Each structure stands twice: as structure tokens, then as C-alpha cells.
Amino acid sequence: MLISGQLLLEDATASPAGRCRIAPGTLRVRDDRIEEVIEGELAAAADWGGPDCLIVPGLIDTHLHLPQFDIIGAHGLPLLQWLDQVTFPAELSWADTDHARAAASRAFDQCLRHGTTGICAYATVHHEATAAALRLASDRGLRGVIGQVLMDREAPSGLCRSADRSIAESADLLSRFPPGSRIAAAVTPRFAPTCSDELLARAGRLAAETGAVVQTHLAETVAECERVSVLFGGRDYAQVYADAGLLGPRTVCAHGIHLDPGSRRRLAASGTRIAHCPVANSFLRSGTMLRHELLDAGVAVTLGSDIGAGYERSMVRVGRAMIEAAAGLGGPVPAAATAWHAITAGNATAIGWDDAGRLAAGAMADLLIIRPDIAWLGLPIDPLARLMFAWDDRWIIRRFLRGQTIN
Ligand SMILES: [Zn+2]
Structure with missing residues (x-):
């Protein structure tokens, strides 16, 4: 099964470590896991997704x-x-x-x-x-x-x-x-x-x-x-x-x-x-x-x-609340990428699920396809911040657990 779109990927080189980034690409899913992440290519014959879709881990x-x-x-x-x-x-x-x-x-x-x-x-x-x-x-x-x-x-x-x-x-x-x-x-x-x-x-x-x-x-x-x-x-x-x-x-x-x-x-x-x-x-x-x-x-x-x-x-809104709570204290304010990381790979790693919360070869294929109804790409503004603050749960158009679609 191929899922194409804008992939939410972990960026190990970002500082502070553990932020995530968005890049076009395709996931190849076999059985219950992601077999391959093909970055830079949208598969013409993808089973799910599209160029305007964001693909994220559950x-x-x-x-x-x-x-x-x-x-x-x-x-x-x-x-x-x-x-x-x-x-x-x-x-x-x-x-x-x-x-x-x-x-x-x-x-x-x-x-x-x-x-x-x-x-x-x-x-x-x-x-x-x-x-x-x-x-x-x-x-x-x-x-x-x-x-x-x-x-x-x-x-x-x-x-x-x-x-x-x-x-x-x-x-x-x-x-x-x-x-x-x-x-x-x-x-x-x-x-x-x-x-x-x-x-x-x-x-x-x-x-x-x-x-x-x-x-x-x-x-x-x-x-x-x-x-x-x-x-x-x-x-x-x-x-x-x-x-x-x-x-x-x-x-x-x-x-x-x-x-x-x-x-x-x-x-x-x-x-x-x-x-x-x-x-x-x-x-x-x-x-x-x-x-x-x-x-x-x-x-x-x-x-x-x-x-x-x-x-x-919605854990997206909980992540947004984390940003707003920090802002209210007047101290350092986490970036949207930090909040997205927290509700995906960050939480997964902290509880010992190293094969969850990330789009990576070998990771469990618990996935979401999101189609925002705002123009979230192509502007000189952090797209993750735009998605997080404009978030609408109706944007989640498909959910996968263990590689199987559940809706
Ligand atoms: Zn409690």
C-alpha cells in the first residue's frame, strides 16, 4: 500500500533535538508496518493521500x-x-x-x-x-x-x-x-x-x-x-x-x-x-x-x-495549550514543531514505544491522513504553527491502525 502526501518527519539535526519537519514523499506500508519512506516523491499510483494532504503518525x-x-x-x-x-x-x-x-x-x-x-x-x-x-x-x-x-x-x-x-x-x-x-x-x-x-x-x-x-x-x-x-x-x-x-x-x-x-x-x-x-x-x-x-x-x-x-x-489542541501555558508564564515558548514532536515521537519514546509516533521504516503503521481546508503550504510562515492554531478535527480524513484503514 502506498500513501503519498506531505510527510511529517522527525528532524534529528534540528536544535533543540527532536523537532519535526514537513517534506513531500510516499510511505510504502506492508502488513502492519511502514516498510519504506520515499522522501521527495509523490507516487502517481498512491492508494491514499494527495499533494494537499499531510501524513502524520497517530x-x-x-x-x-x-x-x-x-x-x-x-x-x-x-x-x-x-x-x-x-x-x-x-x-x-x-x-x-x-x-x-x-x-x-x-x-x-x-x-x-x-x-x-x-x-x-x-x-x-x-x-x-x-x-x-x-x-x-x-x-x-x-x-x-x-x-x-x-x-x-x-x-x-x-x-x-x-x-x-x-x-x-x-x-x-x-x-x-x-x-x-x-x-x-x-x-x-x-x-x-x-x-x-x-x-x-x-x-x-x-x-x-x-x-x-x-x-x-x-x-x-x-x-x-x-x-x-x-x-x-x-x-x-x-x-x-x-x-x-x-x-x-x-x-x-x-x-x-x-x-x-x-x-x-x-x-x-x-x-x-x-x-x-x-x-x-x-x-x-x-x-x-x-x-x-x-x-x-x-x-x-x-x-x-x-x-x-x-x-x-484532540492532542493537537493539548499541544497548542502547552505553547499557550508557556507563553502565559513569560518564559521560553516552545515552537509548534516541538509541540507536534511531543504528541507523536516524543510521547512514544518516553513510554518506550520506539516504533510508534514516527514515519520511519520499521515503525508501526498507525497513521492519519489530514486534509486542511486552509492554504497551509507555500507561505513564508511555519506551516506546523498554522495547522496547530487553525486545527479542525474534521481535517482528519482517514485513520490507519496496524496498516488497516478504520474509516
Ligand atoms: Zn488524571
Whole structure:
């Protein structure tokens, strides 16, 4: 199969490293992978695309909550009240596995409609519902990790599980959806306030034994950090996770807004990833993450929608929000190419998917064909910036998962 158009390519020579560029060309796809990238030529007999089309890898979202697609837009509450009044009731409804399966299906539909083909997702504490979401994601051809949420306190009783039960159920999912699979289970303690020391420590051991991705939240709001200090005897938030063996290069901590320099150094030394979620941060008025300070400290930063506190299902608009958040701080402003890199190869590499998020020989053929309805080429203006700021999801005219078109 040949796909021709303007290819979004990684530019390893650009500074700062990891930007991307646009060049005309053709992808030759065989089975589920890109076999060859032919730069400079538009194939006359291409099966898909055209000279006015942009060909990009599927977008990757490193932080979202499947049950929260049904509560997007619940505005006006800070994090802890939003959890109690809006989020936990929605997650309780996943006790009904049929309801959960339907909700997960709607969530996957929305991801794909908006061009997201790779996800790091939270389900709920419900074992059967999480298993159903994993099975459905696998059947739909998505790539990603999905975790059964671990909580044993500070949440409604219907959302708390003993450490014994939580760890046994997570281990069961990891045996059925092993790390490294296209769809894998993840170890997912929600965040320190809802997890006892014992639960965190056993989650850390399970992740070390299985090589699973770890997902959690860190330092999203000041009130949450104060609660952690009370619950953990004054220990620093990042240190709580470090003590439980939960930090490391397979760990994605969402937010990381309210961190002191010592915590940033601890995160950098451990290789922990911080998922920056700018839309959710402004929505819950949690604060603005100092992305450039984390990068300067050597912390690996990914990008996430954090649906449903994040109301944007498009990772392009999340990338735009990253630019706007940095601009609001008055510091260095990332270029559009940096944001595009973040939602494709940057996110993929950070979570260990070296064959995702890029148009390269051998990469998985999870692809989008985009046909903008603006004159985006030929002007002396950065075309990526034009696309990102004028973005319209209706421009996505075709999606491919594993080399197969899905629309
Ligand atoms: Zn979250």
C-alpha cells in the first residue's frame, strides 16, 4: 500500500533535538508496518493521500481516564471537590461491567475520531470493567496501557479495595495483558492520598517484578500536597513514591506542578516521566506547570489530555495549550514543531514505544491522513504553527491502525 502526501518527519539535526519537519514523499506500508519512506516523491499510483494532504503518525496521549469521557466539562470545582462530587460518582458506575464496556467503547471512539491511536489510560478500581476495557482496546487495534485504579482509603467505600485484593487483581491483568504487548495492563495507584503506604509499596513491588508501566498523579494542587504531608508524616510527595519503589523510567506521573528543586532532582535522577496536562491544569485552576524548569532539571516531560479534567480530546489542541501555558508564564515558548514532536515521537519514546509516533521504516503503521481546508503550504510562515492554531478535527480524513484503514 502506498500513501503519498506531505510527510511529517522527525528532524534529528534540528536544535533543540527532536523537532519535526514537513517534506513531500510516499510511505510504502506492508502488513502492519511502514516498510519504506520515499522522501521527495509523490507516487502517481498512491492508494491514499494527495499533494494537499499531510501524513502524520497517530497521536499519543500519555494521560487520560476512560470513565471520565462521560464527565468532560464539569467546570468550577478544584481538584479534591471535583473528585468527590463529579468523578467518583462516575467511576462508581463502572461496577456495572456492561455500562463500563459501553463507556470504554465511547471513549475509544472519541480517541480515534480525534486522531489518538496510542494511550496511557486509567480505568477504575473495578476488575471486570478494567479487563473489559483492555479486551475492547485490543480488539479495536489501539496501542496502549490501561490500569485498574488502586485505592484503599479517602474515597467512597465502593471505590476502595484492600491491598491484597487490588494487587492480586492487577497481577491477574498483567498476566493476561503483559507489559510490552500492544495493549498492556499498568500498575495504577491513583495518587498518594487514596493509597496507604502498604498499597503503594506492594504496587511498587508488583511493577518491579513484572516490568509494568506505572501511572499515578503527583503534585497537581497545593491542597493535595498538604494532604499528602498530613497522611505521610511530613514526607515529601515525590519521596513517598520513591520510598515505595514507584519512581523510574517506566513511571508516568501526571502534572508535577507544585514541586521544589529537590523533588525535581529526585524525579530526574530516577528517570520518571512527568505528563504535562495543560488543559486540565487551567480547567481545575491547579496552577501552571513550569515545563521549562522541569526540562532544565533533566526531567523527561510528556504531554497528556487528562480527560476528563482536560476537556480537549484532540492532542493537537493539548499541544497548542502547552505553547499557550508557556507563553502565559513569560518564559521560553516552545515552537509548534516541538509541540507536534511531543504528541507523536516524543510521547512514544518516553513510554518506550520506539516504533510508534514516527514515519520511519520499521515503525508501526498507525497513521492519519489530514486534509486542511486552509492554504497551509507555500507561505513564508511555519506551516506546523498554522495547522496547530487553525486545527479542525474534521481535517482528519482517514485513520490507519496496524496498516488497516478504520474509516
Ligand atoms: Zn488524571
